[in-house]
Amino acid sequence: MTRQPTDPAPAGSWKERRLPTIASLHRKLAPGTATEGAPGTLRGWLAGRRSSGKLLFLNFRDGSGFAQVVVAKAAVAPEAFENARHCPLESAVEVVGAAFLEPRAPGGMEIRASDFRVLHAADPYPITPKEHGASFLLDHRHLWLRSRKQHALLRIRDEVLYSFREYLREQEFVNADTPIFTPNACEGTTTLFETRYFDRQAYLSQSGQLYNEAVAMSVGRTYCLGPTFRAEKSKTRRHLIEFWMLEPEVAFAELPDIIDLAEGLICHAVSRVLENRAAELEILERDPGPLRRIQAPFPRVTYDEAAGILARKGTGFKPGEDFGAQDETALTEDLDRPLCVTHFPAAIKAFYMEPDADRPDRVLCLDIIAPEGYGEVVGGGQRIHDQELLRRRVKEHGLPEDAFEWYLDLRRYGTTPHSGFGLGIERFVAWMSGLSHLREAIPFPRTLYRLAP
RNA sequence: UCCACGGUAGCUCAAUGGCAGAGCAGCGGACUGUUAAUCCGUUGGUUGUAGGUUCAAGUCCUACCCGUGGAGCCA
Numbered sequence: 001m002t003r004q005p006t007d008p009a010p011a012g013s014w015k016e017r018r019l020p021t022i023a024s025l026h027r028k029l030a031p032g033t034a035t036e037g038a039p040g041t042l043r044g045w046l047a048g049r050r051s052s053g054k055l056l057f058l059n060f061r062d063g064s065g066f067a068q069v070v071v072a073k074a075a076v077a078p079e080a081f082e083n084a085r086h087c088p089l090e091s092a093v094e095v096v097g098a099a100f101l102e103p104r105a106p107g108g109m110e111i112r113a114s115d116f117r118v119l120h121a122a123d124p125y126p127i128t129p130k131e132h133g134a135s136f137l138l139d140h141r142h143l144w145l146r147s148r149k150q151h152a153l154l155r156i157r158d159e160v161l162y163s164f165r166e167y168l169r170e171q172e173f174v175n176a177d178t179p180i181f182t183p184n185a186c187e188g189t190t191t192l193f194e195t196r197y198f199d200r201q202a203y204l205s206q207s208g209q210l211y212n213e214a215v216a217m218s219v220g221r222t223y224c225l226g227p228t229f230r231a232e233k234s235k236t237r238r239h240l241i242e243f244w245m246l247e248p249e250v251a252f253a254e255l256p257d258i259i260d261l262a263e264g265l266i267c268h269a270v271s272r273v274l275e276n277r278a279a280e281l282e283i284l285e286r287d288p289g290p291l292r293r294i295q296a297p298f299p300r301v302t303y304d305e306a307a308g309i310l311a312r313k314g315t316g317f318k319p320g321e322d323f324g325a326q327d328e329t330a331l332t333e334d335l336d337r338p339l340c341v342t343h344f345p346a347a348i349k350a351f352y353m354e355p356d357a358d359r360p361d362r363v364l365c366l367d368i369i370a371p372e373g374y375g376e377v378v379g380g381g382q383r384i385h386d387q388e389l390l391r392r393r394v395k396e397h398g399l400p401e402d403a404f405e406w407y408l409d410l411r412r413y414g415t416t417p418h419s420g421f422g423l424g425i426e427r428f429v430a431w432m433s434g435l436s437h438l439r440e441a442i443p444f445p446r447t448l449y450r451l452a453p
Numbered sequence: 454u455c456c457a458c459g460g461u462a463g464c465u466c467a468a469u470g471g472c473a474g475a476g477c478a479g480c481g482g483a484c485u486g487u488u489a490a491u492c493c494g495u496u497g498g499u500u501g502u503a504g505g506u507u508c509a510a511g512u513c514c515u516a517c518c519c520g521u522g523g524a525g526c527c528a
Contacts, residue, residue, distance in 0.1 A: 050486095050487045050488070050489095050490055050491095051484080051487080052484060052485060052486065052487055052490075052491090053483075053484035054484080054485050055484090055485040055486065055487075057486075057487045057490090059488095068488085070486080070487090072485070073485080074485085088479090089478095104487080105486090105487095105488085106488060124463075124478085125478090126463060126464075126478090127464085128463085128464065128477070128478050128479095128489090129478090129489045130464065130489070131464080131465055132464060132465075133465075133521080134520090134521070135460095135519090135520050136463095136464070138520095191526080230526090230527070230528090232525095232527070233454060233525095233526090234525080234526060234527070235454095235523080235524085236522090236523070236524075236525090236526095237522085238527085238528085239526085239527070239528085240528090243528065244528095322526080322527085324524085324526095325523095325524080325525095367528095375527095376528060377528070378528080379527080379528060422528060423528075424527090424528030425528085426528080449519080449520075
């Protein structure tokens with residue numbers, strides 16, 4: 001199968017030469033249409049095998065999905081049967097056969113082989129269908145991604161990211177990504193990763209927000225989507241060192257506008273996952289019931305109202321502080337949809353938050369807390385648009401004024417109220433998928449003590 | 454960073470201070486409808502590292518390394 005540089009280019013486009021896939025066979029053989037497919041060739045990997053004498057049941061994965069391949073000794077050449085019987089799990093293989101609707105097969109379809117070839121015989125494969133510990137699986141993350149559950153999670157993450165982009169596009173947003181190398185700290189240096197930028201000090205981005213504000217003053221509605229880095233020594237199921245964040249920013253938008261946007265965005269993604277990834281939710285044993293109840297509007301409370309609820313529930317919450325994991329769970333435990341909390345104390349929020357005109361010690365911000373214990377998935381608010389106030393806040397927070405001159409500049413040329421938020425992709429994917437830990441919501445998680453693979 | 458727990462075969466785990474074992478995987482075999490198939494046989498060990506106590510240490514002590522769960526902080 002190896003081509004030489006001197007070989008003539010194969011005829012036809014890549015699309016025309018493409019082999020049939022398990023997913024396309026499923027579509028063609030849907031009950032009520034055909035019950036038997038034309039013979040074809042599929043390439044993929046051997047994911048599992050059971051044998052029953054002269055009959056082999058292979059679990060075959062081709063990237064588009066999983067399907068049972070039946071190799072009957074009577075139906076193939078002796079060499080092909082021996083290959084199918086003995087080749088190691090995760091070998092790359094080629095199957096020639098026809099697809100049939102078959103109620104006895106997992107997934108309702110099977111491919112009956114007329115030939116079976118081994119393209120590459122794998123070494124003994126370390127991951128088995130039996131139980132494994134988290135540590136072992138994370139050490140083998142590059143292989144773990146091949147398993148059925150991880151396959152489903154990758155597709156749900158893809159669906160979530162696509163649906164976010166789709167929704168924002170419909171709302172006339174322009175995607176403009178922001179830099180990962182940044183020259184200064186926007187929210188304190190303790191949680192920043194330091195790195196060298198030739199002969200200068202630089203940091204890895206914690207948020208694209210400040211840059212987003214500049215872009216919003218150009219195109220009105222923008223968003224960035226990319227990785228962010230927090231050098232927090234957090235060691236919980238809700239934290240990653242490197243995580244992806246979606247950050248929309250809208251000119252002329254005030255707090256209520258941005259709350260509506262966050263609600264719409266979340267509801268759209270939830271409905272897309274339910275609509276397009278039902279099979280994946282089933283593989284993950286994720287009950288879609290709670291997701292079906294996610295509808296706008298979300299209940300809204302102020303920080304002070306939330307504090308009152310927590311006082312009644314007796315979680316030990318101290319007014320004036322941020323909510324802990326227990327508090328977030330307590331606030332949402334009686335609800336079937338996310339909770340929006342606004343008007344936090346200015347003292348515990350970032351320097352750029354717009355104060356509430358009626359109560360200057362409170363800021364126009366929002367946190368959206370997902371139900372089922374998934375915690376804060378959205379945080380944001382209205383930004384200060386008055387230059388003098390913003391300059392004062394930069395000083396009060398002990399930030400280097402000269403590094404923020406460009407940011408202050410935005411308030412010198414047609415300044416306007418504007419608002420935005422950040423949405424944590426892995427938390428959202430974990431919530432959709434019913435994961436107990438964030439680390440499976442990203443292909444290669446970076447946690448406190450894990451940098452490989 | 455703090456608290457708790459753990460590290461024994463490729464994996465998941467056993468083993469009063471007294472012969473290091475099982476299940477699964479792997480390998481060989483039986484079985485024409487399996488669903489984590491079943492059945493028979495079989496390979497596989499420097500018990501995380503370094504030191505100490507003891508006639509004897511996987512087991513007790515000290516230090517270190519690695520990991521897991523949780524807290525704080527956040528998305």
